[in-house]
């Protein structure tokens with residue numbers, strides 16, 4: 001039988017969610033307050049309302065030195081997603097779920113986080129955004145844990161239900177820069193990140209006093225210099 005492109009209607013469950021995972025433009029992410037995101041029904045009359053999604057950064061202060069030279073300022077957990085983008089664990093809320101309940105459910109499914117030990121609450125909320133393109137209200141959370149807890153959380157990720165499917169593996173952000181000013185965090189920042197995950201990462205690095213605004217700026221400038229030389 002001749003090869004034939006499957007019709008979109010044959011993609012099954014993917015057709016319902018496929019739009020959410022698509023590459024997107026940074027301009028479409030507008031920061032809003034948590035109250036604004038929660039306080040009204042988003043979407044025009046007669047259209048399906050926007051959905052909520054939540055993602056989270058788990059980190060611990062570090063201090064270990066790479067080759068006895070480069071101090072790793074923190075262990076920050078991200079992940080390689082099914083689509084090749086780097087992001088934080090989390091996802092879209094099911095109907096009727098509160099955002100924090102749905103976030104804890106997603107974290108258990110995606111990284112095996114034990115909700116009896118590390119449950120996320122409103123206290124951990126950092127930022128909210130709306131993206132009209134994807135009709136999503138995005139919420140971002142951040143939690144500091146001890147280094148021991150962080151390493152244990154990281155280990156559990158490969159036993160999670162979604163490991164090997166939606167989540168292809170945990171990733172640590174290199175929180176150091178080698179003395180060529182590029183290898184480490186600057187080159188890491190040249191990766192492809194889903195949604196506004198890169199901005200969320202940098203926001204939390206500053207907010208949690210892991211690096212100063214100036215240090216982050218230098219890393220971003222060195223990332224751009226690297227990209228100008230090696231990427232098209």
Ligand SMILES: O=c1[nH]cnc2c1ncn2[C@@H]1O[C@H](COP(=O)(O)OP(=O)(O)O)[C@@H](O)[C@H]1O
Nearest residue numbers: 020021053055087088090091092194195196197
């Ligand atoms: O780490 C993140 N930070 C910010 N937005 C994200 C992140 N990960 C995903 N998103 C956004 O949320 C949408 C849905 O998230 P995700 O793909 O995790 O949901 P799902 O696992 O329920 O399908 C993505 O298409 C993207 O726009």
